[in-house]
Amino acid sequence: MAQLTYRVEGSDLQFVEIILGPGDAVVGEPGAMMFSDEAVELDTRMGDGDDVGFFSRLAAGFKRSFTGENFFSSIFTNNSSAPLRVAFAAPSPGKIVAVDLASIGGTLICQRGAFLGGTRGVRVGLAFKKRLRAGLFGGEGFVMQRISGSGTAFIHASGTLAQITLRAGEALKVDTGCLAALQPSVTYDVKYVGKLKTSILGGEGLFLAQLKGPGLVWLQSLPMKRLRASLLGASMAQGRGLGARMAYFIGVIIFVVIVLSTET
Amino acid sequence: MSEITGILHGPQLPDAGVPVRVQFLGDLLRIEGPRVEDVMAESLEVSVTGFNDDTLLLAWRNEDATHAVTIADAAAQRALVASAPESIARKLRGGRNAVRYHRGKWNVLLGALAACVLLIILVWWQSEAITEWIAGKVSHETEVAIGEHALAQIETESVLTQEGLAAKTLAEIGGRLTTGSRYQYRWYVSDDKEVNAYALPGGIIVVNAGLIAKAGSADELAGVLAHEIQHVEHRHTLQQMIHAAGWAAVLAVVLGDVSAITAIVVHQLGNLRNSRKLEAQADAEGMKALARAGIPVEGMPAMFRRLQSEEARIGDDTPGLLSSHPATAERIAELERLSKTLRCECRSLSYDWPAVQTAATAVAN
Numbered sequence: 001m002a003q004l005t006y007r008v009e010g011s012d013l014q015f016v017e018i019i020l021g022p023g024d025a026v027v028g029e030p031g032a033m034m035f036s037d038e039a040v041e042l043d044t045r046m047g048d049g050d051d052v053g054f055f056s057r058l059a060a061g062f063k064r065s066f067t068g069e070n071f072f073s074s075i076f077t078n079n080s081s082a083p084l085r086v087a088f089a090a091p092s093p094g095k096i097v098a099v100d101l102a103s104i105g106g107t108l109i110c111q112r113g114a115f116l117g118g119t120r121g122v123r124v125g126l127a128f129k130k131r132l133r134a135g136l137f138g139g140e141g142f143v144m145q146r147i148s149g150s151g152t153a154f155i156h157a158s159g160t161l162a163q164i165t166l167r168a169g170e171a172l173k174v175d176t177g178c179l180a181a182l183q184p185s186v187t188y189d190v191k192y193v194g195k196l197k198t199s200i201l202g203g204e205g206l207f208l209a210q211l212k213g214p215g216l217v218w219l220q221s222l223p224m225k226r227l228r229a230s231l232l233g234a235s236m237a238q239g240r241g242l243g244a245r246m247a248y249f250i251g252v253i254i255f256v257v258i259v260l261s262t263e264t
Numbered sequence: 265m266s267e268i269t270g271i272l273h274g275p276q277l278p279d280a281g282v283p284v285r286v287q288f289l290g291d292l293l294r295i296e297g298p299r300v301e302d303v304m305a306e307s308l309e310v311s312v313t314g315f316n317d318d319t320l321l322l323a324w325r326n327e328d329a330t331h332a333v334t335i336a337d338a339a340a341q342r343a344l345v346a347s348a349p350e351s352i353a354r355k356l357r358g359g360r361n362a363v364r365y366h367r368g369k370w371n372v373l374l375g376a377l378a379a380c381v382l383l384i385i386l387v388w389w390q391s392e393a394i395t396e397w398i399a400g401k402v403s404h405e406t407e408v409a410i411g412e413h414a415l416a417q418i419e420t421e422s423v424l425t426q427e428g429l430a431a432k433t434l435a436e437i438g439g440r441l442t443t444g445s446r447y448q449y450r451w452y453v454s455d456d457k458e459v460n461a462y463a464l465p466g467g468i469i470v471v472n473a474g475l476i477a478k479a480g481s482a483d484e485l486a487g488v489l490a491h492e493i494q495h496v497e498h499r500h501t502l503q504q505m506i507h508a509a510g511w512a513a514v515l516a517v518v519l520g521d522v523s524a525i526t527a528i529v530v531h532q533l534g535n536l537r538n539s540r541k542l543e544a545q546a547d548a549e550g551m552k553a554l555a556r557a558g559i560p561v562e563g564m565p566a567m568f569r570r571l572q573s574e575e576a577r578i579g580d581d582t583p584g585l586l587s588s589h590p591a592t593a594e595r596i597a598e599l600e601r602l603s604k605t606l607r608c609e610c611r612s613l614s615y616d617w618p619a620v621q622t623a624a625t626a627v628a629n
Contacts (some may be wrong), residue, residue: 076481104280107272130316130370165279168323168332169311183280185271185321186336187313212313214321214332215272216280 004119004152006098014096016116016154020078025049028088028117030070034217048123048260049073050170063126067145068112073118083194088117093227094158097218099181102150104216109183110145110155119151134190137207139176139223146184154180166213171246173208177223183215267609268340268347270322272297275330286322288347293322301435303331304433305360310359321346331425338363382517392506392541399503405444407502411466413451413496414505418470424452429623430476437486438469441559449493449562455628459462459571461488463495465502476624481569482613486557487564498549500542545598555608565599572596 004026005019015034018026027049036042061071076086090096096116099108109127123149127146129135135142147153153242157180166172166186173191182188191210269280272603284297292302305322305471313321313334323332335341345356346515386495402410418424425431434451442449447467456472463469469492479485487622495501547564554561572593 103278105283128314130366163279167275168273168321168330182315184315185273185281185313185319186315186337187317188315214281214313234585 003198004098006152006154008096008098009087012093012095013090014094014156015087016098017085017087018085018117018143020076020080020086021049022083022100025075025120026117027073027075027120027122028086030074030258032088032091032094033074033076034087034089036076037076037084039080039082040084041079041212043075044072045078046072047146049075049120050123060123060125064124064131066126066143067115067124068143069115069124069145079147080262086107088154090156092114092156092158092224094156094220096154096156097161098162099155100148100151101155103184103221105182105185107148108152108153108181109145109148109184110147110156111140111157112136112143112145113157114180114181115145115147116154116156118147118153120150122147122149122153129188131189133207134188134209137176138188138190139225140208142197147239154219155218156242157181157218157220158224158227159220162219162221164217166211166215166218168214169212169217171210171212172213173219173221174211175223176205176207177225178221179211179217180210180220182211183211183217186217187212194211209214266315268335268343269337270335270340271334272331272333274326275329276404279546279555281334284333286344287336288344288349289552291349291351291506292402293352305349308352308355310352312359312362312366317563320363324351331495347436378551390453391510392503395503395507398506399499400504402499402502407605408448408466410502411507412462414464415468418454423455423627425455425468425627426450426452428453428627430473430620430627432472433482433620434469434489436487437482437559437613439491440559441486441490441553443557445493447496449496452629453624457628459574461492461502465496465499465505467496469493469564471527473624473628477621478570478574479567479621480613481563481566482617483560483563483619484567484570485563486559486613487550487561490554490557490559491564493553494546494549495542498542500546503542543595544598547595548602551599551602551606555606555610558608558610560605560610560612561606561608565596565603568596568599 005021007017007019009015009017009181020040033042045057046054047057047064050057051058064073065071078084088096101108101122108260114230115124119187125146125148127144129140129142130143136139147155148264159261163182164172176190177189187210189212190207193206193208266353268286270286271282271367273281273283273408277298282297284295286293288294288305289302291305293305293308295301295303303326307324309323311321311323313319319334319336321332322333323330323333327399335344341360345353345360348356352425416422431451431453434453438451438493445467449467449469452468454472457477457596458472459474461469469489471492474475475488476485477486477614505521508622525540544577551561554564625628
């Protein structure tokens with residue numbers, strides 16, 4: 001398949017618009033599609049949408065669902081003779097990045113649920129983190145996604161995505177949860193912050209992820225846990241204020257009604 | 265020789281690195297990528313990298329910049345170690361061992377977990393054989409002591425007596441059935457009106473007054489005794505107590521409550537359920553014991569038949585003996601089949617049965 005033509009639109013709430021040449025096909029997560037041209041044919045397949053046997057597809061489906069993706073894949077095919085469009089939208093505020101898998105060695109490891117879509121033939125597998133402390137405290141859990149193939153994969157992450165190159169032996173301290181994706185040659189481990197004072201008062205938690213080169217890493221600026229905490233905090237504060245005010249007004253109304261009814 | 269491929273990282277190269285082929289040429293490591301480069305083998309630093317610590321990293325400094333080749337494939341790693349010159353071989357083997365350690369420790373961990381699960385399944389599946397084995401290891405003195413403890417427990421709940429016509433009849437019939445036994449048997453009549461009888465470890469047989477009142481003849485009582493004696497002879501009760509204690513111990517460990525053990529064992533004393541296999545064994549051996557003692561073997565099936573019809577008549581108010589000794593049709597059929605095959609110079613027991621029954625009823629009141 002020829003190189004994929006695409007355009008990422010929007011600044012913080014992005015979608016990617018892909019131009020499908022005649023005969024081209026892309027896979028997407030069910031529910032990720034935003035719009036497509038009338039003539040694009042949509043099909044749902046178990047697993048990654050590969051043309052393989054039933055049990056391989058079943059196994060692929062289970063692998064996908066373990067990594068936070070859907071059991072099924074949607075396949076968008078252009079069977080017409082003219083180029084057609086299909087667009088996938090990110091499910092949360094953040095950036096969409098296109099990764100050319102061939103140029104990074106064929107494999108990319110991502111956080112759960114990062115895969116949005118890609119060239120047909122891109123597979124989503126399991127990357128099991130075989131290190132207890134990293135699995136427990138690294139913020140990504142034990143299961144990550146291993147995206148492999150030779151085409152383009154669209155991954156999304158919340159917040160802004162930063163691509164950082166690590167030279168051999170170069171290491172980076174990363175807040176747990178900020179890791180979005182990494183090349184498989186990068187070492188991913190968890191280090192204890194080391195100072196009780198820092199861990200309690202510093203607001204960074206007890207552990208920090210450590211990424212050590214060589215290779216590429218992608219970091220996200222707004223991990224779900226931060227977004228969730230700030231939204232939860234805001235909604236709680238708002239809710240409590242509203243409830244108190246409502247109770248006050250209802251109290252006043254009841255008082256007025258009682259006063260009025262006793263006066264006559 | 266198989267081709268060894270890796271990814272070269274360094275300045276002026278794409279951020280993600282470029283695929284290269286590597287091979288040792290004497291003391292040099294030749295790297296064939298966009299350009300061919302030779303590195304002195306002894307200047308290489310070997311370490312382990314990668315998402316799961318399964319990649320070999322060969323790094324060297326050149327013009328104040330670090331260059332590195334990563335080799336992820338296990339076969340390529342092996343080939344590299346095999347072809348390495350002496351100056352670097354030790355470092356490479358060290359790195360390769362570290363990779364294998366990281367891969368291996370999870371196999372060991374998962375293996376240990378699987379072994380634990382298998383062991384639990386095995387213990388569950390073979391629990392009968394295991395309790396039988398443990399019961400076989402218990403000494404005669406311990407068994408008697410356990411029986412005494414159990415007896416003391418039962419005496420707090422019901423009145424047991426060795427006096428009177430009923431208890432004397434029990435002892436006489438039982439004496440005939442247990443000739444030559446290594447156990448010192450003791451025979452008790454309990455004031456309990458429930459139709460039940462049970463054996464305690466070490467040779468204690470308790471028969472409820474309710475059972476004597478229900479039995480049609482001394483032969484039928486002998487059938488029940490013969491059956492219960494086999495539970496003692498073959499240490500069935502002991503096995504069941506060990507079984508219950510084992511589960512109680514598991515519960516205690518899980519719940520962290522030691523008092524559970526005593527609670528469960530004490531609760532189970534009166535109505536320990538023997539498995540179908542043990543019951544069948546007690547039936548068969550009991551019939552043989554009856555035949556040896558010259559007591560009509562038909563007493564045992566007759567007693568079970570009586571209990572079965574009793575159960576049908578009362579409905580769901582099952583007699584106690586039946587709840588631990590289900591009187592299924594197959595069981596009675598099996599007993600009757602056995603009674604036909606056994607040769608026996610038997611004569612019915614000549615007791616004044618109504619008098620024995622009266623004596624038993626007196627105990628109950």
